[in-house]
Amino acid sequence: MNNKVASLNEEFMKKKIDGKDENKPNYGLVAVKYSIYMVIIGIIGIVIALIGSQVYFPFNIILFLGGIPLAFICLYTGLSYIPFYYFMLKPEEKNDFWYEVFEKNIQGNEHVLDVGCGKGRVAIKVAKLLNTGKVVGIDLFKGSSGYSPDPAYRNAKIEKVFDKTEFKHGNLLKLEFPDNEFDIVTSGSVLHDVHGDKNKEMAMKEIFRVLKPGGKFIAFEMFRDVRMYLVFLFFSFVFKPKHYWTELLNKFNFKNIKVEYYSEYLNYGLFIAEK
Ligand SMILES: C[S@@+](CC[C@H](N)C(=O)[O-])C[C@H]1O[C@@H](n2cnc3c(N)ncnc32)[C@H](O)[C@@H]1O
Structure with a gap:
């Protein structure tokens, strides 16, 4: 039995795979949970005001x-x-913009690292484009995207890329991989979750270190801008504006840096840079 199967909670796999959601991966929609919390607190606010009256x-x-x-x-x-x-x-099934980017940048034989993999949303998309390559996903698994690699493995199994994936506990600020190990490092909505400028710098330094020379870093992040203030109000300060990421990538000597809005209508941004 290989290590990842041994580390997997077989009961968890069996229960879900044999259950009615057999064919449906679950990548989690953490934001919906936050929305519900906010609405509940809002209702408490109304009750407080009513008591006030x-x-x-x-x-x-x-x-x-x-x-x-x-x-x-x-x-x-x-x-x-x-x-x-x-x-x-x-x-x-409606969300194809990740594939558009990956299809242009993945040949099929790469060794890929997905940082902050959560339930495998990004790593599994990468794995689908790999032939001989492999993708490793690491995460703190502290709750926002599950407490263990099991949900990611379950999704990989459903999506038929189990053999091309490995998910394990790891901290982006201190990656347990040698220098120059990966052809590509991916990150989907993770860097804003690494709090503080110093930590963001450490993360960038680590990503640069584990990439092979010429390797690519591909990340998706929301950019803070006027549209974001309209939706998130002061919660927008969790996010950084577009120029922040360009400057950070430059600081760590990435080359051919492209930081751009992925769509005209959303403040979702993509950045691609090379070591
Ligand atoms: C918004 S979720 C995105 C998860 C996944 N990439 C996706 O697209 O569904 C951010 C993830 O980053 C992880 N994360 C935050 N800081 C991390 C760190 N220092 N090392 C590893 N993972 C981290 C969190 O645990 C969480 O799973």
Whole structure:
């Protein structure tokens, strides 16, 4: 039995694969979970304001001034997330922009690393384009995209690329791979999740280190801009503007840097750079 099968929770695989969702991969839509939380907090805000309308001064003012902004901000961001994310993470069969990019950049024999792989959304798309190549996905598996590699393996099995994938625990800030190991490193909506400028720099340095000379880094990130402020309000500060990524890639000596909006209509950005 090879290592990855040994590390896999066989019961988990069997239960899901034999169950009614046998043919459906599940890559998770974390954002929907956040939307629901925001809407719930928004409703709590309305309740606080309503309680405020029933009590005497000064508690009515305090509850009103607390409840109304809370309700507005949370309902606004919670509800506006939904169409926004639908367009970016819409159901797999309709979502072809990843393939457009990968098809232009993957020959089939590459050794690929997908950082922050989560449930395998990006790594599995890469694996589908590989013949002799392999893709390794690493993640902290701290919850936002599952707690273990099992969901990613399950998806790889359903998508018939199990043999071309390996998923394991790993930290992007300290990659446990030798220098010059990978032809391609991919990252789908991960770098904004690496908090703080220093950590983002460490991540970039590590990605550069493990790439072979001439190897490519391909990443998708949301760029902060005016449109994002309209949807996310002050939560937009989690994200960085387009020029930030160009400067960071330059700082770590990447070449042929292309950082661009992937679509005119969304602030989803793609960057491709070479070591
Ligand atoms: C928004 S999710 C994207 C998951 C996946 N790439 C996808 O497209 O569905 C961000 C992922 O990055 C992972 N992540 C954040 N910081 C990380 C780090 N320092 N090392 C490895 N993974 C990390 C999180 O655990 C999470 O699974």
